[in-house]
Amino acid sequence: GEDYVMSPNDLCTIEFIDQLVEAGIDSFKIEGRKRSPEYVAKTVSVYRRAIDLYFDGKLTDEIKKEMLEELKEVYNRGFSSGFYFDVPSAEEYANIYGSQATRRKEYLGKVINYFQKAKVAHVLIESGSINENDDLLIIGETTGVVEIKVSNLLRNDEAATIAEKGDEVTFVIDELVRPRDKVYLFKEADR
Structure with missing residues (x-):
């Protein structure tokens, strides 16, 4: 029941x-x-x-x-x-099952590379889509958890407001992330 x-x-x-x-x-x-x-x-x-x-x-x-x-x-x-x-x-x-979190994570893809001098992450989108100003979580064993807002999104080296499954994107990120770190969209939970 x-x-x-x-x-x-x-x-x-x-x-x-x-x-x-x-x-x-x-x-x-x-x-x-x-x-x-x-x-x-x-x-x-x-x-x-x-x-x-x-x-x-x-x-x-x-x-x-x-x-x-x-x-x-x-x-x-x-x-x-x-x-x-x-x-x-x-x-x-x-009296409810599970979480009452107001936000949830949704898998997007993985980090391919991080360019330390430029502070830019190169990411492969494997699921869903990413938009300029989206909130992301990047999680890795060594990296830990990095929470960012997407800015300066580029798809195929051109400015973009959205990228989808199969696209490779880059965006600015101050924190060091590593290849194979998982990238998640951090969004409002469905109620």
Whole structure:
């Protein structure tokens, strides 16, 4: 049927990270076991920024809300404050199967080459299409996770706004990527 075993929502402390630091916690563990590389990269990045902003005196409620929205982009089962303030209620359990992520990745292709001096990636599109200004994830064992917005897209050495399966494209990217890194379109999740 439509019934699912209830799973607890994911523990998320971003909205009260300042209180945890003030309580004397000086080390945080991000649970990433069996999670995707983009989940780990996004979560670690958001928490690192939050802690740095706290110590710089710049962490505001508005910024924490924006960071929560960023965390929602990757795999999650909804969020809970766990037992930090009270015993979790029934609402703090997921009653749907799978992820509630607001974004998802869709395989596009692979990196063929990276020209370090020019900071340009050469990519073979193996599935779907890519557009100027698309958000991409480039993931590789050594590279880790790189998130970029496509700019200066060239198809067959000519300016393009779109490229499709079978095309080879180049675009500017500041971060080092490597041949065989996988390239994904990072887009809004279908609801």
